[in-house]
Amino acid sequence: MTRVGTAVIVGGGVAGPVAAIALRRAGIEATVYEAYDTQADGIGGELMLAPNGMAALAAIGIADEVGAAGVPTPRMVMETGSGRRLGQFEDLPGLPASRTFARARLYRALIDAAVASGVRIEYGKRLTGLTDGPGPVVASFGDGSTAEGDVLIGADGIRSTVRGLLDPAAPRPRYCGLIGLGGWVRDSGLPSTGGAMHLAFGKRAFFGYRVGDDGRAGWFANVHSAEMMTAAQAREVPEAEWLRRLRELFAGDSLPALRMLDRVAPGELINVGGLQDMPPVRTWHRGRVVLVGDAAHATTPSSGQGASLSIESAVELARCLRDLPVPRAFDAYESLRRARVEKVIARTARINNDKAPGPIGRVLRDLLFPIAMRRFYNPERMMGWMHRHTIDWDARVAGEAPVAYGQG
Numbered sequence: 001m002t003r004v005g006t007a008v009i010v011g012g013g014v015a016g017p018v019a020a021i022a023l024r025r026a027g028i029e030a031t032v033y034e035a036y037d038t039q040a041d042g043i044g045g046e047l048m049l050a051p052n053g054m055a056a057l058a059a060i061g062i063a064d065e066v067g068a069a070g071v072p073t074p075r076m077v078m079e080t081g082s083g084r085r086l087g088q089f090e091d092l093p094g095l096p097a098s099r100t101f102a103r104a105r106l107y108r109a110l111i112d113a114a115v116a117s118g119v120r121i122e123y124g125k126r127l128t129g130l131t132d133g134p135g136p137v138v139a140s141f142g143d144g145s146t147a148e149g150d151v152l153i154g155a156d157g158i159r160s161t162v163r164g165l166l167d168p169a170a171p172r173p174r175y176c177g178l179i180g181l182g183g184w185v186r187d188s189g190l191p192s193t194g195g196a197m198h199l200a201f202g203k204r205a206f207f208g209y210r211v212g213d214d215g216r217a218g219w220f221a222n223v224h225s226a227e228m229m230t231a232a233q234a235r236e237v238p239e240a241e242w243l244r245r246l247r248e249l250f251a252g253d254s255l256p257a258l259r260m261l262d263r264v265a266p267g268e269l270i271n272v273g274g275l276q277d278m279p280p281v282r283t284w285h286r287g288r289v290v291l292v293g294d295a296a297h298a299t300t301p302s303s304g305q306g307a308s309l310s311i312e313s314a315v316e317l318a319r320c321l322r323d324l325p326v327p328r329a330f331d332a333y334e335s336l337r338r339a340r341v342e343k344v345i346a347r348t349a350r351i352n353n354d355k356a357p358g359p360i361g362r363v364l365r366d367l368l369f370p371i372a373m374r375r376f377y378n379p380e381r382m383m384g385w386m387h388r389h390t391i392d393w394d395a396r397v398a399g400e401a402p403v404a405y406g407q408g
Helices: 015-025 051-059 063-067 103-116 161-166 231-236 239-250 257-262 306-323 328-355 359-376 379-387
Strands: 006-010 029-033 046-049 075-080 085-090 099-102 120-122 127-131 137-141 146-149 151-154 174-185 196-201 206-211 217-224 270-277 289-291
Touching (some): 006 015, 006 146, 015 103, 015 306, 029 146, 046 306, 051 063, 051 306, 099 103, 127 161, 137 151, 151 161, 161 289, 174 328, 217 257, 231 270, 239 257
Parallel strands (some): 006 029, 006 151, 075 196
Antiparallel strands (some): 127 137, 174 217, 206 217
């Protein structure tokens, strides 16, 4: 196939707008088709872009404008439910600071950047089918409309429709044993955490929080549950009941959890249900259809890398389509990305296990974690491979051999 001139992008979350901006920068016309009728204003809690995510945005020239929607978060403090500090992780020197965003603000910033670069965004376009035969690849939507392009990019998240159409045998999202809840407190009455995100291993649940200079706080809780609950199922439980359960779980901890929970306004509890990631996805592309972001490699929020990896993959995909014809571009893209993202997903699965240990496991963790931090923690060795990853936009992409499933 000749070089790509047009792209249909399914999904307007993180990877979709970034891919569209990068493709436009590469001289490829891209249109984003979003299933929902409107932007995600006011929806979702906080998420973080790590230094590598900010660097990937810088590679396509939008780090400053997007970064302005978040706040610098250059350190993470690990502690126990009793308030004992286990360790502190600082951003590595010489890197852009990690930034924390209200999820909706990040989405809006990316959409605004895409529109400013000339990308067209169409809403209310829920994908129902695709045709990849002679001629252009055609996407069909629930409203009866269609769209066509030289390639179709599935950026439609962990429950990707594109992934199922590409490979009906593709794995399903995998439950990690934790329910995710969170929220905002406009006036917490608590002192600022000075740009730090606090992550606390409570006796019965995990609690994270950050307090801004204005007293506004963002918080989240990870609650162990043997039973998977979808977001819809979790939201069937009344908000007041979830808050009661959370107060009970954190009642014995010396954390600001109870104070924050008491100030959650009605209707402002964020409930995402069971946290999930993706087992290794065998098929990232076929013909002129390719997956990007969470559709290919979703990880749970415990990684602190989900959005950053999606941004990296979107930028790399655009570079490959700029420099190589399909299918060599897709092979090169997968070769550049698969081993890295699967390493992060595997690492995060271990972190999730640490959030919900048994009584003996909690004691051992709290005793050994500080010792390990003092004796063995090397920031460059532990975090450098992840946070110092950069993309050279101007470098030409060489054709890569296809990646065998499971490699890396």
